[in-house]
Amino acid sequence: MSSAPSPKAxxxxxxxxxxxxxxxxxxxxxxxxxxxSFRYGQRHAIExxxxxxxxxxQGVAExxxxxxxxxxxxxxxxxSADLSVPRDAPTGDRIPVTYVxxxxxxxxxxxxxxxxxxxxDDIFIGVNALDYSGxxxxxxxxxxxxxxxxxxxxxxxxxxxxxxRVRAPLLHLSxxxxxxxxxxxxxxxxxxxxxxxxxxxxxxxxxxxxxRLRLRGFAEAGLEDPAAYRDRPAVAR
Amino acid sequence: MSSAPSPKAxxxxxxxxxxxxxxxxxxxxxxxxxxxSFRYGQRHAIExxxxxxxxxxQGVAExxxxxxxxxxxxxxxxxSADLSVPRDAPTGDRIPVTYVxxxxxxxxxxxxxxxxxxxxDDIFIGVNALDYSGxxxxxxxxxxxxxxxxxxxxxxxxxxxxxxRVRAPLLHLSxxxxxxxxxxxxxxxxxxxxxxxxxxxxxxxxxxxxxRLRLRGFAEAGLEDPAAYRDRPAVAR
Numbered sequence: 001m002s003s004a005p006s007p008k009a010x011x012x013x014x015x016x017x018x019x020x021x022x023x024x025x026x027x028x029x030x031x032x033x034x035x036x037s038f039r040y041g042q043r044h045a046i047e048x049x050x051x052x053x054x055x056x057x058q059g060v061a062e063x064x065x066x067x068x069x070x071x072x073x074x075x076x077x078x079x080s081a082d083l084s085v086p087r088d089a090p091t092g093d094r095i096p097v098t099y100v101x102x103x104x105x106x107x108x109x110x111x112x113x114x115x116x117x118x119x120x121d122d123i124f125i126g127v128n129a130l131d132y133s134g135x136x137x138x139x140x141x142x143x144x145x146x147x148x149x150x151x152x153x154x155x156x157x158x159x160x161x162x163x164x165r166v167r168a169p170l171l172h173l174s175x176x177x178x179x180x181x182x183x184x185x186x187x188x189x190x191x192x193x194x195x196x197x198x199x200x201x202x203x204x205x206x207x208x209x210x211x212r213l214r215l216r217g218f219a220e221a222g223l224e225d226p227a228a229y230r231d232r233p234a235v236a237r
Numbered sequence: 238m239s240s241a242p243s244p245k246a247x248x249x250x251x252x253x254x255x256x257x258x259x260x261x262x263x264x265x266x267x268x269x270x271x272x273x274s275f276r277y278g279q280r281h282a283i284e285x286x287x288x289x290x291x292x293x294x295q296g297v298a299e300x301x302x303x304x305x306x307x308x309x310x311x312x313x314x315x316x317s318a319d320l321s322v323p324r325d326a327p328t329g330d331r332i333p334v335t336y337v338x339x340x341x342x343x344x345x346x347x348x349x350x351x352x353x354x355x356x357x358d359d360i361f362i363g364v365n366a367l368d369y370s371g372x373x374x375x376x377x378x379x380x381x382x383x384x385x386x387x388x389x390x391x392x393x394x395x396x397x398x399x400x401x402r403v404r405a406p407l408l409h410l411s412x413x414x415x416x417x418x419x420x421x422x423x424x425x426x427x428x429x430x431x432x433x434x435x436x437x438x439x440x441x442x443x444x445x446x447x448x449r450l451r452l453r454g455f456a457e458a459g460l461e462d463p464a465a466y467r468d469r470p471a472v473a474r
Contacts, residue, residue, distance in 0.1 A: 102350030
């Protein structure tokens with residue numbers, strides 16, 4: 001008996017909680033995973049070390065780290081030494097300075113190029129429309145617009161073939177639901193890093209937007225976050 | 238009397254005939270130009286030297302060369318040493334191997350990020366729907382989809398403000414019309430390079446798709462192409 005070959009997918013992998021859960025979902029759904037990370041001028045490379053450990057542990061077919069420089073244009077606290085990461089700022093009021101201009105558009109564009117070369121029909125991205133810090137490029141209508149663009153941008157659109165799909169399985173999940181799902185899929189969240197301002201050993205600050213969303217998610221799921229914190233707030237806010 | 242400041246534009250500049258003409262049009266229309274080029278794993282860097290000379294000569298506010306690696310995924314004769322550039326192949330039959338997967342999508346994504354930081358409302362790109370070698374990411378519907386995406390992707394979409402425009406002033410012009418327009422605007426085409434397979438001194442091959450489209454355009458305009466060719470065909474085909 002012959003069986004159809006497993007479909008390929010490009011999975012954007014930052015080394016954080018969301019993208020790691022997304023990778024586990026792609027694996028569970030039977031995809032052969034080609035993981036893509038970026039060295040994009042972020043101030044710390046700890047998340048890339050995390051991505052490498054996760055890619056190894058989860059058994060991807062291939063893991064590529066693309067070198068791009070998004071810092072050259074400035075404009076974000078995540079890539080610029082001139083702007084500092086806010087501590088304990090109220091979330092959701094406006095787009096924070098940690099927003100990197102056009103970051104997801106750039107990341108998805110590279111994923112699109114790779115998907116075309118691999119003849120993969122699916123790109124997975126771990127964006128989330130609920131606990132998402134208000135970034136415009138995490139909204140459902142943004143992802144739909146990218147999928148539309150992708151199907152016009154590439155050879156498949158003029159030579160026929162399966163349309164490309166941008167899959168965002170976390171889009172409508174809360175942080176709590178993401179953590180619960182990943183835990184069921186066997187994700188080891190100790191490997192993941194979410195902090196915008198980690199210490200030299202990779203320990204999370206406990207006070208940036210990303211830490212606070214993450215800690216609140218674990219608290220709501222009734223689970224202990226296994227990541228290392230240099231200052232773990234007693235109550236997640 | 239006070240006057241409004243000149244609007245800013247990001248102009249994608251490859252160093253070729255089309256992008257150089259596009260830059261001249263943006264300048265003529267009163268924009269302060271921020272030119273953006275890419276070192277993207279192309280096999281020859283001659284076009285970047287051309288882009289630098291053109292940016293200087295045309296008086297841009299700033300010229301940035303972004304370092305990205307599109308070659309890592311393979312799949313194109315322009316970035317891969319394993320594939321050779323075709324000579325004297327019939328044009329227009331199918332997408333040629335010189336197509337780089339998702340190239341314009343990646344380039345426009347970077348332009349979008351820079352435009353957001355600069356607070357520029359316009360991105361200029363020299364794509365052309367007539368003499369375009371059949372690349373899917375040069376079609377009007379592709380550019381419209383990118384503009385739509387751009388207006389969903391960025392802060393301007395959630396914080397109000399002017400929509401971003403993707404301007405492709407050459408879209409519906411023939412190569413002949415582009416050359417005639419650029420010549421009226423004072424473009425020095427001797428500075429530009431179009432060849433997919435140039436010699437070490439930057440001399441054009443005269444036989445690749447790009448050379449043949451260019452030579453035919455000059456012939457139809459009744460002008461002599463001032464670029465250096467190592468083998469200039471007697472009759473443009």
